[in-house]
Amino acid sequence: MSTLAVHDHGVAHHDDHGHEHHHNQSFLSKYVFSMDHKMIAKQFLITGITMAVIAMILSILFRIQLAYPEKTFPLLTTLLGRFAPNGRISADFYLSLVTIHGTIMVFFVLTAGLSGTFANLLIPLQVGARDMASPFMNMLSYWFFFLASVVMLSSFLVQKGPASGGWTIYPPLSALPKAMPGSGEGMTLWLISMVMFVASSLMGGINYVSTVLNMRTKGMDLWKMPLTIWALFLTAILGILAFPVLVAGVVLLIFDRSFGTSFYLSDIVLNGVQQPYEGGSPILFQHLFWFLGHPEVYIVIMPAMGISSEIMSVNSRKPIFGYHAMVYSLIGITVLSFIVWGHHMFVTGMNPFLGGVFMITTLIIAVPSAVKTFNWLATLWRGNIRFTPAMLFAIGMVSFFISGGLTGIFLGNAALDINLHDTYFVVAHFHLVMGSAAIFGMLAGVYHWFPKMFGKMMDEKLGYLHFWLTFIGAYLVFFPMHFMGLDGVPRRYYAFTEFVSMQRWLTVNTFITWAAIMAACAQVAFLYNFISSIFIGKKATQNPWEANTLEWTTPVEHLHGNWPGEIPTVYRWPYDYSKPGAEEDYIPQTVPFSQTMSSNLPHDFEDNPKGLEELNKFNSTLKANEQVK
């Protein structure tokens, strides 16, 4: 009766006097060291958005350099001091900007900010639990993430600037402090921050998994879970299995940097001076990194997929098409994502034989992705579509995922990757699929669950403005990059002035930069909308989107323990929208079939023969009565 006693104790106690308990909760325990999953979700979200905006500003800074490589901007010197002497960002700092931009966006925005927010908010609410399995570790998870963010940003304060070896920190570049300024303290901080981050995501991950496994409410079997939960669950598993490998890689890197070992280093002469390293292999690091790195990119997209599926079903008032297929494709992606990492290393010196193998596995991943894409389209087909901002962003996510995914097919082909690797084609690919699709998934989630998080509604019109500017902006930014890539323009280049063949892209670069600035400005609409709605937004009703999932059965006013009384029991899958014969066009999961006799279908009772019997009896009696009349 033990631990559950502990953890149930908390719940019981909230049932009894949770309500009056609220106002005499101290500020610290309510807002700062909160153990309530809803508050932690908000903390993750707000930190995530802050990081996102910072990383976005970084991207604008280096875009300015790419657009006006010759111009000087005294303002930059004022802002960046020694990093931008006489009005121009220095070459090394450009790389720092890119590196930190990438790192923050991938890990801090789209891993912590996305999974962290929505796993914390939705898992307990949608599976019907009082809170996370371990609220305490949940809190720790956030605070580790917060620390990691602080450390990462603090690296802008060190003399030689932040890490600048690219977010993939390939050694030897990242291992030799003398190789470039950013590989000094900057890289050290990067590594420290990363270790904390992994700790955070690990604590989060095992929490999510055990919550989904153990704490589903009565009737919530796996095939009644919303796709968001499926996605977040599998994402958590990916994290648990992938991040530790990065830890191993990072540990070895730290030793190479600070303890004179040579795991990744061999035969190095750094500007004329022999280094005492021998026997290591840089490729080893690349394997360890990408064993995480590739699952990571699916960690980034899968929650977005789940969120979009949910939102598209709700707003086209139509069950998600092929629910089972959607789940199986998610599982397929999860499994496959562990055996394709080599596609980042086709031309890095990996054994060509492996290149061939990885190319096969990589292209297979397109199949589950295809299933998802087509099922989304089928969900819209003959729907009754409501264009809430959330819906628009979900659709944007699909559009971007198709575009970006298809470019992935080029890269996945080892033969083509020879000429595309590390060009702007790759940059275009991953921005479409991650910088746009995944971000849009996150934004969709924010718009959709804002009422649940803050009990207020966001302004729709501003939402529309935000969507169209960002959507068009992102396409304008990233579409042309493909063609730069096809012209062999390499990424991580400080300026395209030194190669005659690249100079003709300058106009395009200027255009891209201004498009980016526009898209960035559009985020102001979002931020204003977000913040103002928290305070002056109009009050939300309990179920503003007329959705079926459990979270909308909780009161608008948050209370620790989520449901005032008993946790509701679940009777049906979450996608009974526009069911023929039902009076409403949605039937929440908590409505028993006996209350919807007119709309029940045989298909609802696949795993309940008795129920099916009853249904048939009921229908036959109906017929009989009609004949009587």
Next chain:
Amino acid sequence: MLLGTNLLMAQTEATANTGGQPDAPQVDWTGVAYYLLLFFLVCLGVAVIGKILKIYDLTLKIQGKKGMKWNTVMAVVCLVFLIAGLYGAYWSFTVQGSMTLPEAASVHGVKIDEMFTVTTVLTMIVFFVTQILLFGFLFQYRHSDKRRAHFLPHNNTIEKIWTIAPAIVLTILVVFGFFTWQKIMDNTDAKGEPASINVDITGHQFAWELRYPGKDGKLGPKDFRLVTAANKLGVNFKKRSSFDDLQVDTMYLPVNKSVRLNIQALDVIHSVYMPHFRVQLNAVPGLPTFFKFTPTITTAQMRTQLDDPKFEYLVYCNKICGGGHYNMQKVVRVVTEAEYQAWLSRQKPYLSDALRKELHFAAADQPKKESQNRLALNN
């Protein structure tokens, strides 16, 4: 004296508005203010429009009408976006698409380009179809109170179809790609075919070093411990094969001859990237890699093709390697066999006089012979 104070003032002024960066140029704040103002004006405009819309909405409602149908508006915008987008994509393909690399200048490059065309065709079909369906549906099935959505949870046959269809397409791509890849990466000299020319290319921050074999056609072994100012690559001169090696500063390649690039790096990872030949492989310190290819178009021919008299093939560095990464190039000239031989005979041996001194070779008889045939080479 006066002058002095002036200077001083200038100083303080400078530091005042450049955050302690004496030598930094003046910020022209008016410019900044201008942009900020512009931005605020835009925001203001947006706000005003928003208000107007709200009021218009209200008036409509007051008149008992249904108010603005934002849903329909959005649906229409989706349609507009679809059309505009399709045109944009088309424009981008034609205009920017025409700015991409010229035809492949190597044997395997042609294969890669075929691969690329096939992939492009297949994926672009998918691209246009799916995007049209996506936005088409949005407009077609926009909300209306009269209709109810069509309850359709699943349909196994169609799901099977669109699982298998992509699977087939991808199998085609995989098989085609797999064999292309195998062919390209197959690095054993085919029987009968003359051994390919060995070219040694070594990357370091931030330049490429080239080394060609001499008469013996063999490159001498290297060891990073032997690197010195004069012996940049650490060539080992205990071995005879090293003596006639040549140091060159432009990569000359005979057309239609198989070339084997031996790729190395001294400090960090670099990447030998020759887009025109569709050649790329990383240069990894401690792990010599190589890439075999056959150039097919001479620089001269390419110049006429692109009617750009200044055109040059280039080696880029395509793996982040530090501050100079963006400017680490080497010129490649593809020439006829004759030109190549002529050029080759003009090249200086790697074993420079400075290096001889360093190695105290003056005494040894070996180098004497060396120097003679070097003279021979020179005239």
Next chain:
Amino acid sequence: MSTAVSQIDEIKTTPWSGGRSPFNVEYGKIMMWFFLLSDAFTFSSLLISYGALRFSASVWPAADKVFQSVPGMIDHGAPLVFVGIMTFILILSSVTMVLAVEAGHRNAKKEVIWWMIATVIGGFMFLGCQALEWAHLHHEGFWWGSTPALHELKEFFTEGAGTDATRHLTAQEFANLFFTITGFHGFHVFTGVIINIIITVNVLLGTYEKRGSYLMVEKVGLYWHFVDLVWVFVFTFFYLV
């Protein structure tokens, strides 16, 4: 109709249909299991890296020549004896830990305490041995980024294996990997011991008695056995293979 309702609203009570743990396992234990799974990936990656580097090396120090002393007692010619002792200690401490868990199931507080204390002692003994082992190797000249002098190196290899250069190179690689990986494992043992102590104290204070179950001991037990498990692999790949 009422029957109809009850049956039509039937919700399954199978393990997976919600309202209970599908594995009949309390959440804390599931978390521990998944943490261990994750940690297993870390160690595997480290060991795999070791493997990759070792395979690509031409020669490698012979374990029975590197480890042939019992610090403080025998200085030579006792290959693998000392590590044998270490291994045995760790296995034993694992056994005592299971016994503690087993006693926990019988709510036999006294026994739990004794077995836990035994486990802690075992842990400390292992750490002590590892410290000695490290000290000895360090004394011989092995360390991160340093090896014994060239002429001494011969004795760590099977006769005639490799050249001076390769011997030095691989000896260095060996040292780096050995200290890093055993260090990482030692760190785990150390944290394990700390946790065990905390738990022991809690048992003494009767925390779990009040709770009515010694599940906590069981969870910590899992961690402790995992540390043992890792050692089994470290042992094989550094001392035997």
Next chain:
Amino acid sequence: MSSDSQEVHHEEGEHATMTKGRIIKVALILSAITAVEFIIALILVPKGILAIQYANPVYIVLTLFKAFYIVAFFMHLKFEKVGLALSIIVPILFIIGLILVLTNESHHWITLRG
């Protein structure tokens, strides 16, 4: 809600399976295997009865046995639900993938270094 799940959990005395006797037995098996490993390492191999390249696979197999006993009995996964066991075992396949790839790579490195 989940409290009753725990009730269920605690009524089932699944731990009864790990008796003192069995613990001792497993402990003995583990020590025995270790002993065998030592015999191979200290007697068979030096005496040339078993060549090292054959000894290594034997070591690994024995190690896997030990691993099995520790996980199955000490961590008593053998007595947990199959589901849990599988969810722990199956992911290990990915590790095997990593092993295969890196072994292949390390051989490739040898050929590259020449």
